[in-house]
Every structure is written in structure tokens, then in C-alpha cells.
Amino acid sequence: MSSVLKVDGLRKEFGGLVAVNDVSFEIGEGEFVGLIGPNGCGKSTTFNCISGLLEQTAGSIEMFGEDVSYLRPDQIQNLGMTRTFQHTRLWRQMTVIENLLVPPRGQFGSNIADQIRAVLTPGSNPSETERLEKAYSVLDQLEVPHMALNLTSELSGGQSKLVDIGRSMMGDPKLLLLDEPVAGVAGPLAMKIFNNLRNIVNETGISILIIEHNMDFILRQGVDRIIVMNEGEILMQGTPDEVRGNREVIEAYLGASGEPQEELE
Ligand SMILES: Nc1ncnc2c1ncn2[C@@H]1O[C@H](COP(=O)(O)OP(=O)(O)OP(=O)(O)O)[C@@H](O)[C@H]1O
Numbered sequence: 392m393s394s395v396l397k398v399d400g401l402r403k404e405f406g407g408l409v410a411v412n413d414v415s416f417e418i419g420e421g422e423f424v425g426l427i428g429p430n431g432c433g434k435s436t437t438f439n440c441i442s443g444l445l446e447q448t449a450g451s452i453e454m455f456g457e458d459v460s461y462l463r464p465d466q467i468q469n470l471g472m473t474r475t476f477q478h479t480r481l482w483r484q485m486t487v488i489e490n491l492l493v494p495p496r497g498q499f500g501s502n503i504a505d506q507i508r509a510v511l512t513p514g515s516n517p518s519e520t521e522r523l524e525k526a527y528s529v530l531d532q533l534e535v536p537h538m539a540l541n542l543t544s545e546l547s548g549g550q551s552k553l554v555d556i557g558r559s560m561m562g563d564p565k566l567l568l569l570d571e572p573v574a575g576v577a578g579p580l581a582m583k584i585f586n587n588l589r590n591i592v593n594e595t596g597i598s599i600l601i602i603e604h605n606m607d608f609i610l611r612q613g614v615d616r617i618i619v620m621n622e623g624e625i626l627m628q629g630t631p632d633e634v635r636g637n638r639e640v641i642e643a644y645l646g647a648s649g650e651p652q653e654e655l656e
């Protein structure tokens with residue numbers, strides 16, 4: 392299996408705080424991998440470094456065989472990586488389909504010039520009809536074509552998360568980073584979202600790295616592998632079976648919350 396992402400010795404400091412410390416892992420082509428760990432352990436910061444929003448203090452990041460350690464977010468996205476953010480960002484007065492037709496905000500860097508450059512990049516501007524067809528096929532994949540003409544302001548939190556995932560899929564990414572896409576989503580819908588993502592990985596061969604903070608939940612959602620972080624470092628990586636019952640993992644979770652994570656059923 393060829394590697395689509397290789398993070399090597401990643402470190403990120405904020406002033407005196409070491410948020411990420413010597414984190415190394417690889418994601419293979421067509422892999423569905425969970426990134427999990429207690430609040431504040433450095434999951435989102437890891438995503439921010441990988442997607443170019445933050446410059447790492449040390450370490451390197453390779454994507455599709457290319458060193459992207461010091462590339463801008465729009466350059467990294469043009470290689471075929473898309474991410475979502477922990478807090479869903481949708482245009483609330485637009486319909487679901489309209490939201491899918493607009494490039495995700497924050498994806499192309501923080502200024503307008505970056506966003507315009509990304510939109511004008513050759514190959515990233517297919518015809519209106521093609522984009523519309525693509526948007527409907529993405530909604531089909533997520534099993535929510537009936538939501539196309541709803542205003543996003545009328546959606547539940549879980550449905551908004553689905554639209555956000557849909558937007559991230561619009562550019563046919565080869566690598567998708569999802570930051571807690573089911574946080575706050577009711578159990579059955581959360582399971583359906585994971586199930587759809589599993590199917591998308593199987594059918595298209597893309598790779599997905601997904602942050603989820605509920606250990607009990609992710610252990611049952613069909614990911615190939617789980618990377619467990621704690622206090623900025625990788626505690627262990629393994630299959631769900633290997634992670635389940637690992638003493639260090641259990642202690643990290645018990646230590647963080649004082650009691651086992653609640654079941655999401
Ligand atoms: N921009 C920033 N400036 C300063 N400190 C930050 C910044 N971003 C994150 N941190 C700190 O870095 C640490 C890791 O934060 P991060 O958001 O990566 O954790 P997380 O694992 O995603 O947590 P959660 O599960 O709550 O989303 C925390 O102590 C956080 O307060």
C-alpha cells in the first residue's frame with residue numbers, strides 16, 4: 392500500500408506549551424484511520440499543521456510523496472487534500488446545494504487573494520453543469536439528495552455536519568481530514584455517517600483520517616486503524632482490536648474524564 396501521508400517527528404509549540412510532541416504516523420492509500428485522544432491532546436493542531444494552517448516547530452510532512460512541510464494551505468489542497476473544521480462553517484442563508492458549489496471557507500488561506508487564486512487555478516473551475524452534477528452525486532453518496540434545496544439554517548447539527556463533509560468531497564480529494572464530523576450528532580446518524588464514509592473509502596479508494604473523541608464509538612465504526620494521542624504524543628497505533636483493552640489507552644481515558652466515556656447508541 393503506497394503512503395499518501397507521512398508525518399515525521401511533528402512538533403508544535405505555542406509559546407511555552409508543547410501541543411504536539413514528536414508525532415509520527417503514515418496513512419496508506421485507501422485507508423480509513425481514526426485519530427483519537429482526550430480533549431486538548433493535540434488532534435486539531437496536528438490537522439492544522441498537516442493542512443498548512445500552522446507552521447510546525449519541528450518535523451516534516453510528506454503528502455503523495457512530496458514534502459509539504461512549508462507549503463501554503465491552497466498549495467496543499469491543490470495536491471488533493473481537503474479538510475473540515477471542528478466547528479462547521481456553512482453559509483446559513485444558502486441552500487445545501489449552493490453550499491456545495493462554493494469552495495470551503497478557510498481552505499485556501501486566510502485572505503481573499505488566496506481564495507481567488509485557488510478558484511482561478513486551471514482545472515479547478517469546471518462548468519456549472521458539471522459542478523451541479525457533482526454536487527448531486529456527493530449528496531447521493533451521503534444518502535441525503537432530498538436535502539438539496541433546504542436552507543442550511545433549517546438543518547439539524549448532524550445534517551449540517553453531513554453538508555460540511557459533502558463540501559469537502561466536492562474537489563474529489565485523494566486525502567480527506569475530518570475533524571470530529573460527528574461531535575454532537577445523535578448516535579444513529581453518527582453511525583450512518585461513518586458507514587457512508589467507509590463505503591466511500593471502499594468504492595473510491597480515497598484515504599480518510601478522522602478525528603473522533605469517543606473511544607467506545609470509534610472502536611465499533613469499521614475504521615482500519617486507530618492512532619491514539621495523549622498529551623501531545625502518540626500513545627499507540629493499531630487495529631481496533633489492538634487498541635481495545637490496551638491498558639495505557641484505558642488509563643489515558645479514565646485519567647482524562649474520571650470515568651469511562653459514555654456509550655453512543
Ligand atoms: N492557536 C493556538 N494558540 C495557543 N494554544 C493553542 C492553539 N491551538 C491549540 N492550542 C492548545 O494546544 C493544545 C492542543 O489543542 P488541540 O486543539 O490540538 O486539541 P484537540 O486534541 O483537538 O482537543 P479537542 O478534543 O478539545 O478538540 C491545547 O492545550 C490548546 O489549548
Ligand SMILES: [Mg+2]
Nearest residue numbers: 434435436477
Ligand atoms: Mg480538536
